Amino acid sequence: MPAVTDLVNSSVYNAIRSTINNVLGVGDGTQNGYGRTLESQTKADNDIIAASDMQLLYNDLVKARTHQSGSPPTWTNADGLAVPSAGELVGVYAADVGPGGTSASATTDLNEGFADFEAAAVNIIDNRNVFDSGQFSATIENNNERQSSWNGTINHTVTVTWLNADERRYFFNTGGVIRFNANLTGGTSVPGDVTTTPPGTKDEIWQTMLGTMGTITFGKNTTVADGSNPGIGTNVGNYYNAWAATSAASPIGVFAKSGAGLYVENEYSIVAWETASNSIRFKIALQDNDFGDDAGGASSSGPEDEDVTGVTTSTVSFLTATGVLAIPKPALTVNSNL
Numbered sequence: 001m002p003a004v005t006d007l008v009n010s011s012v013y014n015a016i017r018s019t020i021n022n023v024l025g026v027g028d029g030t031q032n033g034y035g036r037t038l039e040s041q042t043k044a045d046n047d048i049i050a051a052s053d054m055q056l057l058y059n060d061l062v063k064a065r066t067h068q069s070g071s072p073p074t075w076t077n078a079d080g081l082a083v084p085s086a087g088e089l090v091g092v093y094a095a096d097v098g099p100g101g102t103s104a105s106a107t108t109d110l111n112e113g114f115a116d117f118e119a120a121a122v123n124i125i126d127n128r129n130v131f132d133s134g135q136f137s138a139t140i141e142n143n144n145e146r147q148s149s150w151n152g153t154i155n156h157t158v159t160v161t162w163l164n165a166d167e168r169r170y171f172f173n174t175g176g177v178i179r180f181n182a183n184l185t186g187g188t189s190v191p192g193d194v195t196t197t198p199p200g201t202k203d204e205i206w207q208t209m210l211g212t213m214g215t216i217t218f219g220k221n222t223t224v225a226d227g228s229n230p231g232i233g234t235n236v237g238n239y240y241n242a243w244a245a246t247s248a249a250s251p252i253g254v255f256a257k258s259g260a261g262l263y264v265e266n267e268y269s270i271v272a273w274e275t276a277s278n279s280i281r282f283k284i285a286l287q288d289n290d291f292g293d294d295a296g297g298a299s300s301s302g303p304e305d306e307d308v309t310g311v312t313t314s315t316v317s318f319l320t321a322t323g324v325l326a327i328p329k330p331a332l333t334v335n336s337n338l
Contacts, residue, residue, distance in 0.1 A: 010043040012114055017057060019121040023128045024064040031239060035170030036325055051084045057117060058083040064124045066324045070132035081120045131175035135323030144314045146338035149307040156284040156314040157335040165277040171330060172220045172238040174321035180216040182268060187310025202306050205263040213257045223254045231257030246273035265289040284314050314338055
């Protein structure tokens with residue numbers, strides 16, 4: 001425990017920097033690390049820690065915390081944080097201690113001591129998976145439409161590629177996600193109606209099935225949907241631990257949503273496999289597996305399996321941390337269309 005008369009030294013400074021580097025910098029090689037270059041530099045033993053050094057460390061702390069809590073940043077484990085002015089001496093609890101003074105007796109700059117910087121760094125590492133929504137941009141990367149009627153299975157396949165494996169983890173570590181949506185309009189469906197309960201026409205059932213599943217989000221460790229009837233998500237995300245065993249012939253199931261009533265056999269699903277350490281391929285399948293149902297009666301001619309009509313749409317979008325961290329979004333390639 002430092003004495004109140006202590007001033008910040010290289011050991012203390014480097015420890016604070018190491019803590020923030022584990023979040024803002026390269027991190028631990030897996031689920032920690034935003035991948036940004038720190039402004040502060042490691043100090044050698046016995047180096048004098050100048051106000052300018054504290055300024056750089058302050059900039060790093062503010063950048064990370066702004067991504068987490070917005071601008072201006074808020075601090076939950078510290079009384080606030082400010083940077084010492086040029087020429088000030090930085091003590092445990094305050095800066096501007098002055099010759100012969102102590103940080104315990106200082107009455108100004110009480111949020112500029114190195115204990116405040118330590119608390120701010122801990123605040124950041126404790127909240128490394130908490131993000132301010134204003135730091136993100138949403139972009140539609142592919143809006144895939146099929147305007148002709150169909151039956152059986154139609155696929156929409158895309159490959160998401162990052163510059164390298166580290167950029168892939170930085171994207172997810174900073175809160176980036178890949179989103180999937182689908183809908184059906186026209187045909188025998190009613191515009192804007194996602195409340196039809198079976199029995200209904202095949203188009204109505206598909207419209208309801210897709211509309212009520214909401215947005216599907218593939219994130220750091222899970223895939224979930226946010227609709228009123230969201231389907232079945234999984235614990236498959238970017239850090240799924242068996243990507244190496246996946247392939248086009250043996251993909252991992254990511255999400256599934258079934259139809260209802262007479263069309264319970266129908267399904268929307270997403271499977272995925274890793275094509276490289278910096279690339280994931282997603283296959284979105286709309287499977288009209290219904291073989292037809294016999295209405296019965298004397299005039300019945302047997303089971304009838306009608307086509308899906310109207311316009312079927314599958315959309316893939318990104319949510320990327322483009323704010324203070326300026327994370328680059330990955331590239332998307334369309335491998336097959338509906």
